[in-house]
Amino acid sequence: MSVNRISPEDLMALSAYLDGALDPPERSSLERRLATEPLLLAELDSLRDTVNLVKSLPRLKAPRDFTLTPAMLAQMSGGSSVSHNPKIIDLARFNRWQVASIATLAASILLVFIGLFAGFDNTTSQNTDADEAYQGSVPSVGGETVEDGIFKPTSTSTQDLSSIMRNGTTASASSAPGVSDVMGTQQPSGAVEESDSAEGPAPVPPPSQPTGLLGQTGSEDETDEGYVAATQTSQSPVNPSAAIPQTSGQAGSAANNPTAETMTFAAAPTATAQPSPAATSTSATKVAEESRPDDTTLPSDEPALEPAPETDRAEFDEPADEDEGFEINVLLVVGLVGVIASILALAYTRRRR
Amino acid sequence: MTNFPSDERILIATAQQGNLDAFNGLVVMYQDMAFSVAYRILQDDGMAADVTQNAMIAAYRKIDQFRGDNFKSWLMRIVTNACYDELRLKKRHPTASLDDIEGEGDGLYFDAEDDAPLMATIEGPERVVERSELQAVIENCLQQLSASYRVIVVLADVEGYSYEEAASISGISLGTVKSRLSRARSNLRDCLRKKAELLPDQYRQDNS
Numbered sequence: 001m002s003v004n005r006i007s008p009e010d011l012m013a014l015s016a017y018l019d020g021a022l023d024p025p026e027r028s029s030l031e032r033r034l035a036t037e038p039l040l041l042a043e044l045d046s047l048r049d050t051v052n053l054v055k056s057l058p059r060l061k062a063p064r065d066f067t068l069t070p071a072m073l074a075q076m077s078g079g080s081s082v083s084h085n086p087k088i089i090d091l092a093r094f095n096r097w098q099v100a101s102i103a104t105l106a107a108s109i110l111l112v113f114i115g116l117f118a119g120f121d122n123t124t125s126q127n128t129d130a131d132e133a134y135q136g137s138v139p140s141v142g143g144e145t146v147e148d149g150i151f152k153p154t155s156t157s158t159q160d161l162s163s164i165m166r167n168g169t170t171a172s173a174s175s176a177p178g179v180s181d182v183m184g185t186q187q188p189s190g191a192v193e194e195s196d197s198a199e200g201p202a203p204v205p206p207p208s209q210p211t212g213l214l215g216q217t218g219s220e221d222e223t224d225e226g227y228v229a230a231t232q233t234s235q236s237p238v239n240p241s242a243a244i245p246q247t248s249g250q251a252g253s254a255a256n257n258p259t260a261e262t263m264t265f266a267a268a269p270t271a272t273a274q275p276s277p278a279a280t281s282t283s284a285t286k287v288a289e290e291s292r293p294d295d296t297t298l299p300s301d302e303p304a305l306e307p308a309p310e311t312d313r314a315e316f317d318e319p320a321d322e323d324e325g326f327e328i329n330v331l332l333v334v335g336l337v338g339v340i341a342s343i344l345a346l347a348y349t350r351r352r353r
Numbered sequence: 354m355t356n357f358p359s360d361e362r363i364l365i366a367t368a369q370q371g372n373l374d375a376f377n378g379l380v381v382m383y384q385d386m387a388f389s390v391a392y393r394i395l396q397d398d399g400m401a402a403d404v405t406q407n408a409m410i411a412a413y414r415k416i417d418q419f420r421g422d423n424f425k426s427w428l429m430r431i432v433t434n435a436c437y438d439e440l441r442l443k444k445r446h447p448t449a450s451l452d453d454i455e456g457e458g459d460g461l462y463f464d465a466e467d468d469a470p471l472m473a474t475i476e477g478p479e480r481v482v483e484r485s486e487l488q489a490v491i492e493n494c495l496q497q498l499s500a501s502y503r504v505i506v507v508l509a510d511v512e513g514y515s516y517e518e519a520a521s522i523s524g525i526s527l528g529t530v531k532s533r534l535s536r537a538r539s540n541l542r543d544c545l546r547k548k549a550e551l552l553p554d555q556y557r558q559d560n561s
Contacts, residue, residue: 006539008532008535008536011535011536011539012531012532012535014535015531015534015535015538015539016531016535019509019516021516021531046542046546047538047539047542049542050538050541050542050545051510051538053487053491053545054491054495054506054510054511054538054541055510055511055513056487056488056491057393057488057491057492057511058488059385059386059389059512060385060388060389060392060393061385061388062384062385062387062388062402062405063388063398063402064402065380065381065384066380066384066387066388066402066405066406066409067377067380067381067384067409068373068376068377068380068409068410068413069373070373072410073373073410073413
């Protein structure tokens with residue numbers, strides 16, 4: 001075994017000597033050394049054997065014809081003269097960690113905002129609470145469209161490629177494996193979509209889009225039901241923000257499960273501030289429905305505190321006051337940690353490019 | 354697809370006027386080489402086919418820019434660049450493709466075995482197996498080289514390009530080609546030695 005016996009210069013000279021690429025003076029001086037240095041000679045022999053082995057590799061046969069068809073060129077004419085489908089390159093501009101970092105950043109900022117506003121507005125109007133929280137979710141809605149913009153091309157580019165493959169001149173039985181392999185390798189880009197959305201819940205607390213990212217499908221009917229249920233419980237359909245205390249109380253009971261917490265919190269402002277299509281979360285329905293039993297059991301405890309017509313609002317305010325402080329802290333901490341982590345992750349991924 | 358004029362220069366000149374059939378004549382001429390290079394650099398069947406196809410399309414689009422007399426090198430540069438792009442892409446999605454690399458790497462062995470009977474018809478079946486095992490070992494050692502070394506070994510040793518051609522195709526300097534090639538060969542030698550114990554006697558006698 002050659003362990004540092006041969007200097008890189010000698011290695012280079014031996015390698016070039018094998019290829020006949022040395023100048024005559026270099027060659028003769030090397031040959032003189034080879035005559036007297038058995039180690040050098042052994043090195044040369046082993047390199048020669050290696051090169052001969054590598055040269056013995058046969059040229060592979062193309063698995064199919066790569067001749068071009070007019071249809072193929074028409075398919076690609078949308079792109080530039082880059083050798084790749086340009087959409088794939090666009091996808092590559094953000095890797096999935098960067099996408100995840102950006103989404104996490106947006107979500108964390110939202111968490112911080114929710115935490116802050118929930119804290120400050122606790123004593124003031126609930127209406128602004130809901131409004132601000134809803135506005136706070138706007139940035140991450142933007143984040144969602146960024147993701148869409150990245151992921152959508154994947155499917156289209158895969159389609160492009162598959163139609164190109166179909167247009168290929170030979171799709172014979174023998175070339176079929178090749179074709180499927182090609183499609184197989186395209187899948188990673190498609191798989192980015194899958195795995196990203198699959199990984200979505202972990203790094204990305206998805207306040208803006210609990211439905212899509214958490215894989216819950218909330219139809220509009222459910223939404224309406226959920227909202228109706230929420231308003232029924234609060235018994236003040238005119239003032240949707242009344243649902244807030246309910247949901248936060250609910251979140252407090254689910255505080256040991258971070259995801260559930262985020263979901264509930266995310267659902268609350270959305271459902272209250274925007275009763276219409278925006279509230280597409282089934283969690284809103286769940287929250288509302290789950291809070292109804294409480295509704296019926298709890299009234300006897302604390303109605304005296306607030307004898308106003310909105311009895312259940314009062315009773316949900318009471319436990320919420322305790323829990324909210326804790327939750328807000330959790331939210332702020334989680335949010336700030338998320339912001340820092342995602343900024344670090346972004347910086348790291350950027351530097352590596 | 355077979356009755357093209359065989360003269361490469363005529364094909365190129367005709368293709369440069371936008372004749373797709375003439376260009377396809379060039380494709381047929383060079384697709385095995387292009388695929389072979391792409392496959393050995395990328396070590397992945399599907400990716401290599403993809404890169405080859407895209408490189409052919411890119412070459413057709415750029416063929417009016419082709420000047421000179423070495424169409425093969427020109428085309429190989431396009432293929433090699435497409436491979437670099439693919440490798441960069443793979444690097445950016447390591448988790449997406451790491452399993453693929455390893456999985457496809459095994460498939461590589463079977464491809465080599467598929468080809469073996471063609472080139473070894475006069476040898477006995479045992480020799481065929483030995484040969485394909487040996488090929489598999491070499492391919493595996495190639496795979497373990499870093500991509501920048503692998504490109505040079507594939508161009509210079511597998512495909513037999515001169516240093517100058519390899520430098521022009523891969524876009525690096527002549528000195529870098531020489532040093533990378535020497536280190537790549539040394540690494541390959543060490544790898545082959547390590548695997549020699551797994552190989553039939555015939556190889557060990559040859560190499561030790």
